Amino acid sequence: MTSLTLVRRIRARPSIVFDALTTPDGIAQWWGPDAGPVVLAETDVRIGGRFRVRFRMLDGTEHESVGEYLEIVEPMRLVMSWQWTNGGEPEEDGEVSRIEIDLKRIDSGTEITFTHGRLRTQASRSSHEQGWAAALDKLVRHFSTEHCA
Amino acid sequence: MTPEAPVVIVHYMVNYQERQLDRTFAALVDGTRRAILARLEREDSATVSELAKPFAIKLPAVMKHLDVLYDAGLISRSKAGRVVTVRIQPEPMRAAMVWLRRYERFWSKSLDRLAAYAERREGAATKKRR
Numbered sequence: 688m689t690s691l692t693l694v695r696r697i698r699a700r701p702s703i704v705f706d707a708l709t710t711p712d713g714i715a716q717w718w719g720p721d722a723g724p725v726v727l728a729e730t731d732v733r734i735g736g737r738f739r740v741r742f743r744m745l746d747g748t749e750h751e752s753v754g755e756y757l758e759i760v761e762p763m764r765l766v767m768s769w770q771w772t773n774g775g776e777p778e779e780d781g782e783v784s785r786i787e788i789d790l791k792r793i794d795s796g797t798e799i800t801f802t803h804g805r806l807r808t809q810a811s812r813s814s815h816e817q818g819w820a821a822a823l824d825k826l827v828r829h830f831s832t833e834h835c836a
Numbered sequence: 837m838t839p840e841a842p843v844v845i846v847h848y849m850v851n852y853q854e855r856q857l858d859r860t861f862a863a864l865v866d867g868t869r870r871a872i873l874a875r876l877e878r879e880d881s882a883t884v885s886e887l888a889k890p891f892a893i894k895l896p897a898v899m900k901h902l903d904v905l906y907d908a909g910l911i912s913r914s915k916a917g918r919v920v921t922v923r924i925q926p927e928p929m930r931a932a933m934v935w936l937r938r939y940e941r942f943w944s945k946s947l948d949r950l951a952a953y954a955e956r957r958e959g960a961a962t963k964k965r966r
Contacts, residue, residue, distance in 0.1 A: 691936070691940055695948075697955060698955045699955050703954050704950070707953055719942075719945070719946060720946065721945065797954075799950075806939065
């Protein structure tokens with residue numbers, strides 16, 4: 688799995704979801720893997736504009752990511768590049784990945800399809816369709832239960 | 837030892853892990869190599885000639901794939917006389933999964949919170965309109 692896709696249904700209209708995705712006030716409310724705060728959010732929502740978001744996790748560590756808006760179709764689609772930075776320095780060998788977000792109007796509100804792609808680009812671009820993630824997952828589960836007890 | 841030293845070590849380890857991840861993913865790109873790993877996972881160990889049998893490629897080509905897997909730390913080799921036995925080494929794959937899971941957890945938790953926030957705002961907007 689060199690790209691990760693998540694689909695969620697949200698009981699809110701696409702324009703509200705789009706705002707939450709693109710405004711600093713919105714981003715401050717949800718960005719991050721735990722209840723730790725967003726300490727900085729900057730967005731310049733136009734093609735070529737950049738964003739910067741820094742959050743603190745409950746364990747006290749701070750993480751920052753930056754990127755550039757590549758496609759904007761308000762309120763249906765957002766594409767941006769993505770890079771982790773640490774004190775302004777690129778992490779993960781400066782690798783640039785890509786985030787694609789599609790919002791679809793549905794009766795109950797919005798269906799959001801969120802893809803973080805081009806992870807480990809050079810190594811695995813061609814492997815994406817070959818489904819080795821499932822095989823890998825299976826192997827790892829196997830070993831975590833049997834060989835490495 | 838100065839207080840800075842541990843930081844340097846951590847950075848070194850991170851870089852080392854990144855390189856290891858690249859090797860792991862590069863090794864797993866190839867279908868033949870994944871098939872070899874899948875078989876080793878089922879059978880615990882196999883000789884090189886046993887591994888070569890199901891493939892329509894020559895032994896040297898299989899050896900080359902085994903070299904890539906070995907260099908990535910995904911298999912071990914042991915030699916007894918002229919027979920080379922191959923075993924799978926799970927640690928690099930586990931590290932790769934941990935890396936992928938980190939992204940999954942990050943976005944899954946974030947989207948849960950995004951949904952909750954957007955739904956609160958939708959509730960407020962609907963109320964205002966009435």
